[in-house]
Amino acid sequence: MSADHSSRLYAAHLDTVRARADAALARGGFDHLVVPSGTLHYQVFDDRDYPYAVNPHFKAWLPLTNTPGSWLVYTPGERPKLIFLQPHDYWHVVPEAPNGDWVEHFDIQIIRNADDAKQHLPRNAARCAILGEAQSALGQYGAFAPNNPQAVLDYLHYHRAFKTPYELAMMREATRVAVRGHRAAERAFRAGASEFGIHLAYCQAARQDANDLPYNNIVCLNEHGAVLHYTDRDRRPPAQSRSFLIDAGGSHRGYAADITRTYAAAGHDEFQSMIDAVDAAQLRMCDQVRDGTDYKQIHLDAHLALAGILRDFGVITVSPEAAVATGVSSAFFPHGIGHGIGLQVHDVAGFAASDAGGTIAKPDGHPYLRLTRVLAPGMVVTIEPGIYFIDMLLDELNAKGQGDSVNWDAVARFKPYGGIRIEDDVVCTERAPENLTRDGFAG
Structure with missing residues (x-):
């Protein structure tokens, strides 16, 4: 993407962000939007800080992700203002002064001390919608403390689901980062490396470390694939590597990619066949990401499809319909089909009924679904079906008297592999969906 094209995309994106802010402020009855970038959190009884995470409302405006102590101020009809903390410091690397084509759209004030921001903020904090965490407050008695007005948040969060062309471009770049990492990870697995x-x-x-990546890498060999968020990472390789599940992403200018792949070691043909079956079903689910589709229905359809795979491989003894109706499928697929993604891996407002608030309930019996909205062009979601062999959930089936629905000999064959999950990031468009992940691997 050329610099000129990127610049035009960003300018158009900023127009959209400003228009959303105008509407949100009017909805809440405020004159100014004030967004702190966030501050460092220090560990209790220590002088070590936790990894810094920028306020997502801040990076929605600016491609800055490592600027603690800075502020964004926007007043409708005026240029947005960036108050940028560039401290005098010989203990740490001082952030570079703002640069790039985006700076022409902002009035920029550089400060050397965090408290100096007060003189550049609107005079009357009561007229400001201040979005952020409590510890970003400046001054005594909560002056310029985040108030997070619900009406403003409801509006901004709801509309953040609809990505601008600039945001989609950033997410494509984040995907390229993640794909580099995934290819290297598969090579390491094939070479016999440890988690x-x-x-x-x-x-x-990926050329990113734990502080750069959008979430903690999930790297699982063998049975560890049955732990949905396994992050322990054994330092020594197992005696035999049978399977490999990796859920790992990438970041670019504040935007995230979220990708999961599962591999079988050479010679483990039955498990590879099950991976292939889940992959084919997952592609059909991705094709459901279309304008007007209820995301809840994709989730429910996924249960039926995965139950069909379990039946085909002899793992369950009942029909797919019966497995779904009785909850047997949830023992093998216990999480949601996916979530929104963008500035955050699990993007906000997944259950929002409208930009005025309200909640769209999850389907009964499916407590872990993270998105219940109807899809529309511009929304980006993950599609991540999975089949797992989890002792705790299988024991619960037995305890509920549903053990006859399961072929325990087949379970015993597949348990050493842990599980399968395949995840793509998919854009809903006015036509066929755009699969960011598959396009990234094809590139």
């Missing part, structure tokens, strides 16, 4: 070694190979290829 920790695979993780290091991923970070090296």
Whole structure:
């Protein structure tokens, strides 16, 4: 993408962000939008800080992700203002002064001390919608403390689901970062590396470390694939690597990619066949990401499809319909089909009924679904079906008297592989969906 094209996309994006802010402020009855970038959190009884995470409302305006102590101020009809903290500091690397084509759209004030921001903020904090965490407050008695007015948040969060062309471009770049890491991780697995070694190979290829990546890498060999958020990472390889599940992403200018792949070691043909079946079903689910589709229905359809795979491989003894109706399918697929993604891996307002608030309920019996909205052009969602062999959930089936629905000999064959998850990031368009992840691997 040329610099000129990127500049035009950003300018148009900023127009959209300003228009949304205008409407949100009018909805809440405020004159100014004030957004702190966030501050460092220090560990209790220590002088070590936790990894800094920028306020997503801040990076919605600016491609800045490592600027603690800075502020964004916007007043309708005026140029947005960036109050940029560039401290005098010889203990740490001082952030570079703002630069790039985006700076022409802002009035920029550089400060050297965090408290100096007060003189550049609107005089009357009561007329400001201040979005952020409590510890970003400046001054005594909560002056310029985040108030997070619900009407403003409801409006901004709801509309953030609809990505601008600039945001989609950033997410394509984040996907390229993640794909580099995934390819290196598969090579490391095939070479017999440990989980920790695979993780290091991923970070090296992605050129991002734990503070840069959008979430903590999930790197699982063998039975560890049955732990949905496994992050322990054994330092030594197992005696035999049978399977590999990796859920790992990438970041670009504040936007995230979220990708999961599962691999079988050479010679484990039955498990590879099950992976292939889940992959084919997952592609059909991705094709459901279309304008007007209820995301809840994709989730429910996924249960039926995965139950069909379990029946085909002899893991369950009942029909797919019966497995879904009785909850047997949830023992093998216990999470939601996916979530919104963008500035955050699990993007906000997944249950929002409208930009005025309200909640769209999850389907009964499916407590872990993170998105219940009807899809529309510009929305980006993940599609991540999975099949797992989890002792706790299988034991619960037995305890509920549903053990006859399961072929326990087949479960015993598949348990050493842990599980399967395949995840793509998919854009809803006015026509066929755009699969960011598959396009990234094809590139």
